[in-house]
Amino acid sequence: MTSNTGRWPEFDSSIADDFRDVLIIGAGVSGVGAAYRLQEMVPGLSYTILEGRERAGGTWDLFRYPGIRSDSDIFTFAFPHTPWQGDTLLAHGEDIREYIIDTARSNGIDEHTDFSTTVTAANWDSSTDLWTVEAVSNGVPKSYRSRFVFLCTGYFDYAGGYSPDIPGLNDFAGQVVHPQQWPEDLDHSGKKVVVIGSGATAITLVPSLATDAASVTMLQRSPTYIASLPMTDPFTTITKRLLPDTLAHSALRWRNALLMVGSYQLCRRAPKTARKVFRAMTKAQLPRGYDVDTHFNPNYNPWDQRLCVVPDGDLFRAIRSGRANVVTDRISKVTADAIHLESGGEIAADIIVTATGLKLQAFGGIELSVDGERIRANDKFVYKGYMLEDVPNVAWCIGYTNASWTLKADMTAQAVAKLLNYMRTRGYTRAVPNRQGKTPTARPVVDLASGYVTRSLDELPKSGTERPWSVRQNYILDRIDARFDDLTESMAFGRTVPTRLADPEAVDVHTA
Numbered sequence: 209m210t211s212n213t214g215r216w217p218e219f220d221s222s223i224a225d226d227f228r229d230v231l232i233i234g235a236g237v238s239g240v241g242a243a244y245r246l247q248e249m250v251p252g253l254s255y256t257i258l259e260g261r262e263r264a265g266g267t268w269d270l271f272r273y274p275g276i277r278s279d280s281d282i283f284t285f286a287f288p289h290t291p292w293q294g295d296t297l298l299a300h301g302e303d304i305r306e307y308i309i310d311t312a313r314s315n316g317i318d319e320h321t322d323f324s325t326t327v328t329a330a331n332w333d334s335s336t337d338l339w340t341v342e343a344v345s346n347g348v349p350k351s352y353r354s355r356f357v358f359l360c361t362g363y364f365d366y367a368g369g370y371s372p373d374i375p376g377l378n379d380f381a382g383q384v385v386h387p388q389q390w391p392e393d394l395d396h397s398g399k400k401v402v403v404i405g406s407g408a409t410a411i412t413l414v415p416s417l418a419t420d421a422a423s424v425t426m427l428q429r430s431p432t433y434i435a436s437l438p439m440t441d442p443f444t445t446i447t448k449r450l451l452p453d454t455l456a457h458s459a460l461r462w463r464n465a466l467l468m469v470g471s472y473q474l475c476r477r478a479p480k481t482a483r484k485v486f487r488a489m490t491k492a493q494l495p496r497g498y499d500v501d502t503h504f505n506p507n508y509n510p511w512d513q514r515l516c517v518v519p520d521g522d523l524f525r526a527i528r529s530g531r532a533n534v535v536t537d538r539i540s541k542v543t544a545d546a547i548h549l550e551s552g553g554e555i556a557a558d559i560i561v562t563a564t565g566l567k568l569q570a571f572g573g574i575e576l577s578v579d580g581e582r583i584r585a586n587d588k589f590v591y592k593g594y595m596l597e598d599v600p601n602v603a604w605c606i607g608y609t610n611a612s613w614t615l616k617a618d619m620t621a622q623a624v625a626k627l628l629n630y631m632r633t634r635g636y637t638r639a640v641p642n643r644q645g646k647t648p649t650a651r652p653v654v655d656l657a658s659g660y661v662t663r664s665l666d667e668l669p670k671s672g673t674e675r676p677w678s679v680r681q682n683y684i685l686d687r688i689d690a691r692f693d694d695l696t697e698s699m700a701f702g703r704t705v706p707t708r709l710a711d712p713e714a715v716d717v718h719t720a
Contacts, residue, residue: 262324
């Protein structure tokens with residue numbers, strides 16, 4: 209048994225210069241939030257954020273298409289510790305990006321960030337209990353070493369989105385654009401635009417483009433559930449006016465989180481009722497006689513796929529005004545100036561936007577290995593929603609699919625900070641989740657039937673059905689679990705120090 213040293217072992221000078229206690233990969237909302245919690249809960253811990261882009265912001269720095277905004281309410285999406293200024297429920301992408309950057313700057317997190325640094329690989333060395341992380345920084349290869357790696361990379365490929373094989377697309381004489389790579393100089397004014405897709409990106413783009421385009425058509429294979437959310441409401445306005453910023457932010461965060469959990473549970477427990485409610489709400493916002501069942505009545509139950517949100521019904525307003533149109537059909541082929549449909553019709557186009565979804569990717573595409581043996585993500589179960597079985601000292605932040613990402617990301621950051629405190633005060637240098645012979649029933653870690661999920665399941669780790677191997681989409685139950693969490697459950701702790709230090713290796717194993 210190892211004694212309580214009250215600190216991690218010192219390191220000899222050969223590894224001191226490039227060493228950090230924790231390396232955080234990614235400076236988006238997850239990475240900045242993780243750094244904040246480490247500073248707050250584990251004072252004195254050394255850390256560096258490695259960010260491939262030139263600035264913080266993550267997703268909100270990557271996506272620059274017209275109208276980009278949050279599709280979760282901003283008070284639950286914002287950090288709990290940094291009040292959101294303003295009283296609108298949904299926020300524009302550039303405002304979210306600046307909020308993340310300002311949070312990093314005001315807390316000194318930007319001073320701990322290496323920008324333009326893309327991580328390519330990370331290898332754990334069991335003889336030293338250290339990660340060696342390989343990166344390319346401003347075009348130059350660079351290595352880092354750390355005790356712990358916190359992957360705040362999300363779960364989609366930043367390099368490019370999903371682009372299906374569309375017959376004849378290469379023959380199109382106009383411009384083809386994917387929202388993930390939106391050209392800054394794209395001029396859609398007076399153009400005929402076709403947006404292929406029906407997810408959150410498509411329903412954001414259509415009303416935004418319709419303001420200046422000659423016409424905008426949303427071409428979908430099948431409908432999506434769409435809810436209209438007011439940009440503000442009396443409770444939000446009054447709360448922001450009467451309470452101090454911190455109290456108002458907390459009250460609105462809890463109110464909106466409970467509403468999200470409640471509406472999700474209603475949809476899952478009473479899908480027929482929820483379907484009728486969505487249909488009635490949608491029909492009320494569309495022109496009289498509109499074919500609701502063809503274009504806005506999905507063939508799956510609410511929340512089998514992610515629910516989409518439009519602010520103040522802007523998509524439906526664009527349809528009512530005649531500036532936008534929805535076509536539900538399949539593509540037969542694309543020619544120089546039109547999209548031909550399987551039904552025999554065609555849609556004239558000057559610009560085609562392929563809002564066809566994301567490509568999922570585990571760990572930001574980083575090649576993880578343990579003692580030189582590469583880790584295949586789909587071979588691993590996720591432990592407590594943030595670690596991987598049999599992989600020491602690494603955490604992966606994934607947010608909720610049925611609520612704001614940050615609700616889960618912040619709990620993950622706090623869980624990692626608690627684990628690091630536990631390890632450091634006891635002198636442990638490794639923590640390894642282990643199933644100890646148990647064989648959980650496997651299910652997808654992202655429990656949605658959306659196309660972008662189902663075609664990429666082999667790229668992601670697995671969830672079990674029982675704790676601590678289950679990834680749950682329930683904020684309230686997760687909060688309760690976090691409060692009473694047993695850090696030793698299904699976890700093996702140990703200690704390894706450099707040989708020049710006299711202390712021998714000691715291992716302390718805790719079983720569930």
